Amino acid sequence: DTEVTQTPKHLVMGMTNKKSLKCEQHMGHRAMYWYKQKAKKPPELMFVYSYEKLSINESVPSRFSPECPNSSLLNLHLHALQPEDSALYLCASSQDPHRSPSYGYTFGSGTRLTVV
């Protein structure tokens, strides 16, 4: 298995809803990431988990809450979002570059989120 799987692919939610995005990988990668991407822009880093511990939080508003229950799974819990939070949310994973000669980041196909 060489994929990062994200569900759902599309999500429409109201500003008072609570929803979660899910990301899963079975490549043994020990770092996992959430990125937010607006149309025709590069991805912006939100959170990094390294060995299941949150290592980077890019000053993301608390209405986004990440969770890493185990080394294969990454969730992003959403609550009280704003319309400007509408975007493509990408999950990625990577190996430790010092342990893998074929180092690279593997991205999922994203969740297209619309906040109404």
Added chain:
Amino acid sequence: AQTVTQSQPEMSVQEAETVTLSCTYDTSESDYYLFWYKQPPSRQMILVIRQEAYKQQNATENRFSVNFQKAAKSFSLKISDSQLGDAAMYFCAYRSAIETSGSRLTFGEGTQLTVNP
């Protein structure tokens, strides 16, 4: 902080021709990784090619090759024999080699490549 610059917002190429996408970066580090990612309308970011800064030899993957000029901090992507399926947004990205795991990718603004039949 590192920055990555892609000076060509849009490029076009005729099918079967060759095109070169430009990327420059700024860093004070001596060891790092550089990547080119492709993002077609299907949304998934696909790794095209990777270059380790300590390697002088330019990376090559089939029709894709890079021209890595470390002193000039330049990392261009050449696509030979362009195909319709190469049409996508291409992002250049930088990653420090200092951190062992869970490090950020710094992306350029992207170049939208159109392939004309």
